[in-house]
Amino acid sequence: MFDVGRFVANSCSGMTRRSFLRVGASVPLALGMSNLATVASAAENRRAKSVLFIFLWGAPSHLDMCDPKPDAPAEYRSPFAVIPTRTAGVHFTELLPQLAQRSHLYTLVRSHVTTAPGHPDAGTVALTGFEETPKPVKPNFGSIVAKHRGRRGSLPPFMSIAKGVVMDGARRIEGYGGGTLGSPYDPFMVGCSELGEAEIPALKLLDGLVPNRIQDRRILLNQLDNVPRALQSRGFEDWSRTYQTAYGLLMDPKARSAFDLTRETRKTRATYGQSVFGQSALLARRLMEAEVPYIQLNFSRHVEAITPGFEFGWDTHIYNFDLLQDLLCPIFDRAFAALLDDLNERGLLKDNLVVCMGEFGRTPKINNRASRDHWPACYFSMWAGAGIEPGRVIGQSDRLGEHPLTDPISPKMVGTTITELGGIDTQVRAEMNVLEGGRVIEGLI
């Protein structure tokens, strides 16, 4: 089910709420109309119908997960045992047993570097390929794909799964959206609870309005009769594109069903685990099946691991080993393994792309608080689908996991590779004025 919740925006200068909704459902969406020409030429080189970018926001520790260094000195070495993966000669720590068993489904990259040491800037670099400054901020990879593909049907071309824009403390990450391409290419936000209830923040209008109560238009319109009169007190022009998109979703049963996790079997939902990330991963799979061109699945909205009011992210300056052991890795290992299995069994890895990574790594040397701090000089990613040969490792870090020994792979190269697989080649990128100077990750595709 998905819950549209409470909605505070207003509408309708001289327009009834019902007629507004009709408009909302029928307005030609500018986003799609402006790109029909581009859409037509996009498909030829495309290897990924959908891109799923799993953002491990907060930065997971490479040494404690996918790039263990058991021969390192004690002040560096992870306390977790090393286990073999299904790929000969490649090892993970014991924190990722299920992903270790599925290494034949993805390719691991161990030689990432980024330029920014702090979350806000590194988050922007991870999502756009460029630093926040100089302004203006460059577009999210998803925004590039969204502009290129345009909209087909009611589902937005770029969706981000979290209960809002990803944040570092009270600061949102500037690279979350359209950047120089403009706000029309911002992601459409959708949240998901640990019980699989999708929530669209833009539709916080009607208390208790859930899909099983809006199975037909009449019920929805009856619901609207209960909307406070305040809805009519402000101009229709205040309605943003986001709300139009959201209502378009509501009115399209096919689009709506993409959010309805109750259509999955209990077994499938259980396999992903009762966690926000687990059920969000299942939602992402449904959005991929619905051919949403770009989905950004955020492990958490906030980076902070233990901070009042914030979800548990990967920023483990304290309790690194405890949080990895007891909370973060069990959730991640279960859900990502379930997702890979599910995509593989459904044949969705053939022509869709999955990329999983954080914004940087964590200090190889254990810090003053027996944890790990930020480390932009080396980290990992995982790539599956879209014709990428799985079961490989690309790139190598040094004996302490401090620096790549091989060609350093930058976020811009990540974005270039993603867009290339999404059918946006060098010429198109140049025409769009995005990812200037980018090159694909050698050996990956």
Add this chain to the structure above:
Amino acid sequence: MRRRRQRSEFGKNQPTVELRPRSDLRIGFLCLVFVLALGTVTLAGEPRRLTNDGRRKRTPVFVNSEELVYVDLEKPELTTLKRMKLSNLSVRSLHAKTNAQEFEPAFSPDGRFCVFLKAIGTLSVTLVIRDERENKDVLLPPGGGFCGFRNPSFSPDGKRVIYSYAENNLQDLYSVNTQAMDRRQLTRKSGMNYWPSFSPDGKRILFGSTRDGNYEIYTMNPKGQDVRRLTDSPFQDLRPRFSPDGKRIAFTSNRDGNFEVYLMEENGSSLRRVTNHPERDDYPTWHPGGKQLVIVSERDGSHDLYLVPVE
């Protein structure tokens, strides 16, 4: 678990540890798992499920023989302490009006004091000693910057709190009195030290440590001397707890491929596995009667409390 030598990516033929894939498990073992619907092999009797919400839970502890407190991931951004009556399984919040993460509770033997951890800022966690009789909190504030305490518990006389704290690149064990004063350092060893708790007679402290390279279980005397290692596994041995009579220790280990609850004698002998399920069993705590454990079991991706008889 199998040890094997294979060509390693680390440049030499070093031993690695292989988690057995499920397909390698013996048919008999699979049948056993299948037959036991709840998946928990008990040494006596059947487990009793205590919660049904499936939310992630941690660190159950008994306040007395009728009530226990546990950590509940109530919202994605909030862990709270819940108090449950075993007689009717009713649950209420231990502390009303909390909007910050609270976790790792423990109670003095007489129930007068409760100690727990509370997030008070960005990656900043304080230790709270709550005097229920006087309705008064004493806080042990963390150091500056990102900092926090871990794993508090009481001495058998209820006069001291022992806990884990990281500074100067180490994570050592300390104790303070119930006024959070008179800090004493109990360990001075490399690695990280966790989960300290006294034996019921107060003569030994049980704890976990990575001092030998990975998570193992040890005991020492109350002055931090006479350290004895009780476990030796290449995997994780976690969260040890003395039985009420002090003769046995329950703990969690993934030595057989995933996280299960084990028992051993106080000296580390007579190791026995209590649970056996492909999903995680963890956080064992003894019922004061000494014949049951409460554990957190993951089943179908959900986490609930179970009361498991053990003889």
